[in-house]
Amino acid sequence: MIRAVSPMRLTPRPTAVRPIVGPLLVLIALAPASAQQKPPPPPAPATASPADDPEQAARAEIEAGLDRRLSVRFDATPLEEVVAFVQEVTGLNVALDPDAAVDHPVTLALEDVTLRAVLDQALAGSGVQMRVWSGALVLTRRGKDLGDPPRSGADAAGVVAASRKVTLRFPETPLTEALEFVRDVSGLEVQVDAGAQRRAEQALVRLRLRDLTLAQALTLITHLHGLTWRPDGERIVVERRRPRERPVAPPAAPAGALTKQEVEARLAAPVTLRVDDGTLFDLAAQVEARSGLRVRLENAGKDDLVSLHLEGTPLREALDLVCDVQGARWSVEEGGVLVLRVFTRCETCGEPRGNVSPCPSCGAR
Secondary structure (H helix, E strand, O other): OOOOOOOEEEOOOOOOOOOOOOOOEEEOOOOOOOOOOOOOOOOOOOOOOOOOOHHHHHHHHHHHHHOOEEEEEEEEEEHHHHHHHHHHHHOOOEEEOOOOOOOOEEEEEEEEEEHHHHHHHHHOOOOEEEEEEOOEEEEEEOOOOOOOOOOOOOOHHHHHHHHOEEEEEEEEEEHHHHHHHHHHHHOOEEEEOHHHHHHHHHOEEEEEEEEEEHHHHHHHHHHOOOEEEEEEOOEEEEEEOOOOOOOOOOOOOOOOOOOHHHHHHHHHOEEEEEEEEEEHHHHHHHHHHHHOOEEEEEOOOOOOEEEEEEEEEEHHHHHHHHHHHHOEEEEEEOOOEEEEEEOOEOOOOOOEOOOOOOOOOOOOO
């Protein structure tokens, strides 16, 4: 295991790759070195083909796999086991978001249908969506923003990360050990930024990937856990990923507006919310997905972070809790638009003060 320092550095050893003992099982398949090539032909308009672009190649393979026909029968099978079955039968790279409802029970009996149809029905009602991203079919909780895959760059770290092909299996491996794998395979120092250390130490990686570039694999390892990476000369830096700022949602149009009774029913309904060091925008996306209410944030910024784990809590109580912690106030506008208004904070004590002077907490003006 790696002891946390500030920042954490994983420095490549001068010896060959050592075996890693523990729950980590890794099979490394290096891409064959390029033989001597003939001089390139005269310049011509470049047209990227799937063979030249790993992302295009992976997308083409996954799209073909989704059109494969098969028959399935699941009887209250957890979604995580359904994903394992799909990987076993098709050989596709499938990544399951750790924040997704992995225990969602799937009951299906289908004959001679496409894999796409199987997954569409298996994910119905689970709050999980699928997308092709970073060389894999990624199943994430609905509304989760994975960001953009980092560009490998033209420096040493980027070239190594982009050129190597790996096959790996992380059944339930600490993220720090997954980064040891990256270090050992690439021969590069891996530095974990101070702001990302806590998550790197706590997160468990569940991935089984075949014949992806190291850059694609590292992107899945980090981005599924709220982190990212970037090449920096002869090292790879892993850091906290800042969510993209989302535009403020406009007020709901009168057409299709909810009645007061419908709004009250949704506020009283139990919800499950899970945000780990996310932003209020992440929380708002979950509230919208769980309740069906539109959410508008006011005075919220990307630095307003929240960590929240609530299970079966009435939405009204969940909102009260968030407002108490974040220094905010919520209300419902006509038509069923939920408004979460964040107060400005006192520059002296950091407590919410809104437009009140002096500050009710410390008396500063």
